[in-house]
Amino acid sequence: MTATPPPTSVPLDGTSLQGEPARVYREMRREHGSVVPVLLDGDIPAWLVLGYRELHQVTGDPVLFSRDSDLWNQWDDIPDDWPLLPMIGRKQPSILYTVGERHRQRAAMLGNALDAVDPFELKGYAEKFADELIDGISPNGTADIIAEFAMLLPVRVLARLFGFPDDAGPGLVTALNDMIDGREKAIAGQTHLFTSMTELVAARQETPADDVVSRMLADPSGFTAEEICQDLMVMTAAGHQPTADWIGNSLHLMLTDSRFAASLFGGRNSVAEAMNEVLWEDTPSQNIAGRWVSRDTQLGGRRLRAGDLVLLGLQGANSDPQVRTDGSTLTGGNNAHFSFGHGEHRCPFPAQEIAEVIARTGIEVLLDRLPDIDLAVPADKLTRRPSPWLRGLTELPVTFTPTPALGGTHR
CATH class of the missing domain: 3.30.43.20 (Uridine Diphospho-n-acetylenolpyruvylglucosamine Reductase; domain 2)
Structure with a gap:
């Protein structure tokens, strides 16, 4: 009925x-x-x-x-x-649409593969890619933090954790952002992402390494290569856009709320406080x-x-x-917020931790490198993406004192 x-x-x-x-x-x-x-x-x-x-x-x-x-x-x-x-579709061969015991096995497989990520390596990758992105904007004195930083960082780090070589990162960034854009480039972006995932899984079947994909393939529950590829697509999409919005929404709060002014001068604890407040008051999902x-x-x-x-x-x-x-x-x-969901279909705890490290490290590196960053437009002129699903800024234009790129002298 x-x-x-x-x-x-x-x-x-x-x-x-x-x-x-x-x-x-x-x-x-x-x-x-x-x-x-x-x-x-x-x-x-x-x-x-x-x-x-x-x-x-x-x-x-x-x-x-x-x-x-x-x-x-x-x-x-x-x-x-x-x-x-694409979001509310018929049952697909990914973790999103499995139920019962098979879902629990699949969630355990993903959680174990992500939980084995070395936290020091994770932070190191996030710092490396954040520094490289800031190198591209620091000499200019102006930037759009959404397009030139937040929307570029998470997928670069995730790609490295999955097992992609660093030179594959920019192409994956473009493909994923084309998918999010949802217009004529969306199909090409999805095709590139799926092809890339398929090739990586095939390569790791032949030559395992110390990365997320190899650990997923080694799981004793015996998931197929197609299932692994589908889950990698889900993990990439679910990990990239919300984390990018978490970065953007947190920086917006810090740049517009006087309570977080100290963060712009090295108050690291305030970064965590701003990020947590965003999850309560302005959550990306x-x-x-x-x-x-x-x-x-x-x-x-x-x-x-x-x-x-x-x-x-x-x-x-x-x-x-x-x-x-x-x-x-x-x-x-x-x-106790719901920003990562709840129950057996929630975002796995290791994935939550990875997103938090990427977002927090990205914000900290940005504030270290551009300590006098400020909004380039009045706060009431900023606009949000017109979506009932994901909440994020369409742009975050800022100004700062131009500084030389660090090049090979990264922390």
């Missing part, structure tokens, strides 16, 4: 969330409660979970709220060119699709039907007044 949300369903589009998402979520919660009927592109119905406790319930019950997209009761109404198919209800149920006072699509409102749950009773800003190491 196909569910029909109430006629007051809220269109979930990027334009409404581009400016002040906190206000939009407050209005949704006030009018609809903790579980909001929404409409996706083409007036496709879904439920957006904004309640902290309700989201905990959804993510903690993978049987009732399944990752099996075959359950969706809307497939008959989904056209082949539906713009959200705002809303995530999805879960599918396996049988009729109740959630947050709503009647959900079998096959309904449930969207995870991560930012809405983070700002739920039921858990933020004093309206305070949560910093100081409070990690």
